[in-house]
Amino acid sequence: MPTPLTRTRSRIIPLGPDRHVYTDSSLLHGIPPMYKTGAQLSLENFVQGTSHTLIQPVQGKLGQASGGSPHDGKPRLLLMGLRRSGKSSIASVVFHKMPPNETLFLESTTRIQKDSVHSFMDFQVWDFPGQLEYLEPSFDLEDIFGSLGALVWVIDAQDDYLDSVARLNRTILTVQQYYPNINIEVFIHKVDGLSEEYRTDTFQDIVQRISDELSDAGYENAPVHYYLTSIYDYSVFEAFSKVIQKLIPNLSTLENLINTLANNCGFEKTYLFDVLSKIYIASDTRPVDMACYEMCSDYIDVIVDISELYSWDHPDRKPKGDQMQEAESHVILQDETMIHLMEMNKYLCLVSVIPNPEAKEKKGLIDMNCRLFQDALNEVFARSWEEEEKDSST
Numbered sequence: 001m002p003t004p005l006t007r008t009r010s011r012i013i014p015l016g017p018d019r020h021v022y023t024d025s026s027l028l029h030g031i032p033p034m035y036k037t038g039a040q041l042s043l044e045n046f047v048q049g050t051s052h053t054l055i056q057p058v059q060g061k062l063g064q065a066s067g068g069s070p071h072d073g074k075p076r077l078l079l080m081g082l083r084r085s086g087k088s089s090i091a092s093v094v095f096h097k098m099p100p101n102e103t104l105f106l107e108s109t110t111r112i113q114k115d116s117v118h119s120f121m122d123f124q125v126w127d128f129p130g131q132l133e134y135l136e137p138s139f140d141l142e143d144i145f146g147s148l149g150a151l152v153w154v155i156d157a158q159d160d161y162l163d164s165v166a167r168l169n170r171t172i173l174t175v176q177q178y179y180p181n182i183n184i185e186v187f188i189h190k191v192d193g194l195s196e197e198y199r200t201d202t203f204q205d206i207v208q209r210i211s212d213e214l215s216d217a218g219y220e221n222a223p224v225h226y227y228l229t230s231i232y233d234y235s236v237f238e239a240f241s242k243v244i245q246k247l248i249p250n251l252s253t254l255e256n257l258i259n260t261l262a263n264n265c266g267f268e269k270t271y272l273f274d275v276l277s278k279i280y281i282a283s284d285t286r287p288v289d290m291a292c293y294e295m296c297s298d299y300i301d302v303i304v305d306i307s308e309l310y311s312w313d314h315p316d317r318k319p320k321g322d323q324m325q326e327a328e329s330h331v332i333l334q335d336e337t338m339i340h341l342m343e344m345n346k347y348l349c350l351v352s353v354i355p356n357p358e359a360k361e362k363k364g365l366i367d368m369n370c371r372l373f374q375d376a377l378n379e380v381f382a383r384s385w386e387e388e389e390k391d392s393s394t
């Protein structure tokens with residue numbers, strides 16, 4: 001069992017030929033030897049705990065939003081839009097790992113479908129039937145929109161979208177009156193079937209129609225955000241990542257920590273992923289490169305698959321507190337780029353793309369810096385848990 005890292009080691013050690021290379025051996029105390037060849041994947045114990053990341057479907061009655069009490073403290077994501085716009089497909093692909101082609105066989109949703117997602121942060125996803133008239137007086141708006149994290153509105157961009165936009169506008173105007181802080185996330189969806197030019201035109205047209213309506217009603221700065229999405233590529237994961245990130249109270253702290261790590265170690269891009277959904281909850285603040293995101297996301301799949309076959313349940317895998325430290329893996333690509341993955345806790349892993357050909361010689365240093373990040377991450381989360389516990393006890 002490796003000795004836990006102590007808090008005195010709070011310094012990220014720069015990596016790279018022109019950077020100061022760390023030499024103070026006293027700081028290395030407690031780090032297990034980690035000498036592996038470039039081709040060797042270190043798969044010890046990685047991610048078998050993901051099966052504990054439960055997704056529990058709960059059926060609610062049509063029109064009744066009870067069952068996940070609005071006051072149970074978990075942020076809620078509502079998936080809304082017209083019938084067949086793709087809401088259930090998005091929920092199934094992102095949270096249930098359904099292959100996109102299989103969504104062709106999904107039946108139309110007739111009841112509000114509630115999923116409780118237990119991960120680094122517990123939240124609920126409510127999939128609304130397209131035909132549900134939730135703005136009718138018979139529905140209690142507080143039940144639906146109270147304690148809401150975000151409203152995700154899905155528009156089928158391959159279809160005539162005017163009805164959908166009109167209904168969305170009505171919904172935004174209602175929600176803005178009573179719950180002005182709710183984030184409205186508009187997924188302009190199924191863009192896989194559209195040409196680049198048509199995609200851009202559709203995007204601009206939809207944004208224009210919604211902004212015009214809102215400014216006519218006096219809402220100039222309503223929190224509405226737009227994404228082009230499809231279940232047939234990674235865009236829906238990217239969009240969901242952005243939606244979830246807005247619900248994380250410590251996002252800027254996490255981003256600062258990742259920036260420090262990535263800048264000092266010469267990482268091209270670093271993502272903090274939720275292993276099961278492959279949503280990234282934070283990354284460094286460099287622009288997102290889709291190819292890089294796809295590569296990291298695919299690498300998680302590879303590791304999860306291999307771990308499911310050859311790994312075993314580890315009692316030290318837990319959501320918070322001191323973490324096990326040996327769960328890491330890396331691979332060197334043909335162009336000598338390294339993809340490095342390290343488990344952060346039961347739910348999260350850090351994946352970095354390192355274009356430096358010397359990275360394989362400095363693997364120990366990279367591991368150590370990632371573990372320092374792991375310690376810092378634990379402290380950030382420990383603080384929010386303490387606050388949560390305080391809140392619930394008062």
Ligand SMILES: Nc1nc2c(ncn2[C@@H]2O[C@H](COP(=O)(O)OP(=O)(O)OP(=O)(O)O)[C@@H](O)[C@H]2O)c(=O)[nH]1
Nearest residue numbers: 084085086087088089103104108109130190230231
């Ligand atoms: N081309 C394409 N088709 C999609 C995409 N997402 C979903 N679909 C298809 O759209 C159809 C409807 O998807 P659903 O997820 O059932 O739609 P829904 O909004 O949940 O529908 P209701 O339950 O009736 O409200 C299915 O045949 C999906 O395969 C996408 O990104 N691209």
